[in-house]
Amino acid sequence: MLIDEFYSPLHEITPCTLAVVAEKDAKGIVHTVVLEEEAEYMVEQPPSKLIDHACKFFGSSLKGRQDGTRDICGITHKAPISIDPSSGMYFFPTTSPTNAKCSWIAHSHIEHVSRATNETTEIIFRNGKRIILDASYGSVMNQIHRTAQFRYLLDNRIRHLQQPKTVPGTRTST
Template identity: 25%
Template sequence: MYLKESYRISPKMICISSIFDRQGNHYSLVREVDRLFVVTLPPLKVIDYSIRCNGYNLKSALDTAKWLLGKNHLCPIVVDPIEQIILFPTRSRFHEDNIWFNPDHIKRTFFLRARTLILFMNDLSFSIPGQQSSFNHKLTTADQYKRLTVGPDRYPITQYLVKKQRLLLKLKKEMNKAEKK
């Protein structure tokens, strides 16, 4: 496992949780689809940094979620509307045992001995304490929030610009190939 000084959340991120070193420093344990590493910042700072890279901050993301969902506790948040990254917490965002999950990577959940077993799309699994129904409710809320905020119909102008940019890149590549011949 390796150490990173900063990290911007990507679509490959499965979950992020707290970890402490022997001196009590608060770090983040990040699990991506194909790797696991530690970031020398707490999860909320990593999340806030990732959101700030998109022009707003954690507080505004939470305020928007509370406003749209009409609830004040354990709201999912939009981290990146362009990449369509949503995260949801398992506990209060200030609790040391809180884990933030990306719902896109969750394939299925099971209840096993007073714990929820989470099976991810890459066939890894993760176990957390608590009821499966409670976790599934948070997962469903996150999925609904994603459809409400960053679903395919939410950003038509952005999608148009992305498609246009891809088309221009494709045309440029074809022109370069034609010039080489």
């Protein structure tokens, strides 16, 4: 399997990615609008497929990342994931990832969330960009809190593993 199957500059999810948003074209086919800090572009794949490719680039898959979330904090539905924890790439889905209308939001870029209508929510990112999601305010806020909890637990695990270990009965030199 060649790495080119998983990586293309047009499909790269990076720490600068704000959101991967589902959008239907005139024929009703779901594509993705990728919002970056400095750019926006369209990809002719659904968002969850793009997220899966990004996970594979970093050595897992969307399913693997979802399984990891379940094992770490017990979240089984609409699970937030870490595409790459070392670069802080934590994303949450706006609906079930099996739903073609599912968009993915980068947790670390969110500045403010507000109700747009009863069924839509506006997210304002730290760079001032805004999007309106077809998801209720309560649902989006729940996803933000669940992502924060998952992020905290995973970051603590990683930090614990990076601490120097001492073996009982040995002395560390200074």
